[in-house]
Every structure is written in C-alpha cells, then in structure tokens.
Amino acid sequence: MTEIAPAHSDGDFLVPGWLQRLAAIGWRLLAAIALGLVLLGIATMLISHDISIISRLSDAVAVMYGGTVVETGPARDVLAKDKDIKHPYTSALLTSIPSAENIKGKGHLQAIEGDVLDTINIPAGCRFYGRCSRVTDKIRERCERQEPDLREIGPGHKARCWLYFE
Numbered sequence: 001m002t003e004i005a006p007a008h009s010d011g012d013f014l015v016p017g018w019l020q021r022l023a024a025i026g027w028r029l030l031a032a033i034a035l036g037l038v039l040l041g042i043a044t045m046l047i048s049h050d051i052s053i054i055s056r057l058s059d060a061v062a063v064m065y066g067g068t069v070v071e072t073g074p075a076r077d078v079l080a081k082d083k084d085i086k087h088p089y090t091s092a093l094l095t096s097i098p099s100a101e102n103i104k105g106k107g108h109l110q111a112i113e114g115d116v117l118d119t120i121n122i123p124a125g126c127r128f129y130g131r132c133s134r135v136t137d138k139i140r141e142r143c144e145r146q147e148p149d150l151r152e153i154g155p156g157h158k159a160r161c162w163l164y165f166e
C-alpha cells in the first residue's frame, strides 16, 4: 500500500514532484495490468488506498481498519456514496477522496479526526472508536468496550458496527 503526501503539504512529510509523478505512473501501470487480468477473467485481488481504481475494477470489496475487515460486500453497495448504510470508516474514506464534489463548499478535504489506533495495544472496543463521529449515547459503552462482529446489513453486505445492531 502506498500513500502520497501532496507536494504543497505543510506537514512534516513532503514528497518531491518527480517521485509523485513516478508513483502516479506506477499506479496507472498497476491499474492497466489489473484491468488486463480482470478482462481475461482471472480472479485478482487488489490492495490499494486508491478507491477510484478499486471501484472501477472490483466486483467485491473489503474495507480494512486497524488490521481487521470493517465492511465487505458488493463494490456497488460498499463504495456508493448515496447509500447511508455503511461503516462510518468507509463513509469517512469516501468523503476524503480528492474530488471537486468533496471539496465543494468547504474549500478543503475532510480529514478523519481523532486518535489514530495504537496497533500494538489494540483496545477492547471498536477499533474505530477513537475517530468515529457517529457514536450515540445509546451505543457508546458497547463501542468503547466490545468489538462488534461482522454482520449482515444488506444482501451480501456486512459491517462491523453497533449502529446497525441496536
């Protein structure tokens, strides 16, 4: 998996333009190879942060957070922005894709706020709890203390979230 910081980033990690262009060529090449395999009917597993490539080439997807699958199902359901029933991490990912639609009105991309998971000391509750904006008073205690199972929320579509199992 590869993550590229924007060249204009004011953070402490700056990637030179030539490296970004090289990475972009690499991703295009990878996408072309994957497309070729798909067209040949060869089952292919892609692992990427690039949701636009994944959504174009995949029939089924699994979204992972903190080393575990938090949502899985048909790509058309999991990656559809207009479907409300999805894991909060998937929703946050979809609103952080660089696009005119996601920047509109705000002038910037929405970041996923909160504390990043400590993957050495995984907490007892939901792995996304420290960053989730959809916790309600009704489920807060369960979110904090008990990791939800991956359960069906639609035909062939599963999520690991207490919001759907109250």
Ligand code: SF4
Binding pocket: 087, 088, 089, 126, 127, 128, 129, 130, 132, 133, 134, 135, 136, 139, 143, 148, 160, 161, 162, 163
């Ligand atoms: S289980 Fe709770 S903390 Fe985890 S994603 Fe769902 S609402 Fe958020």
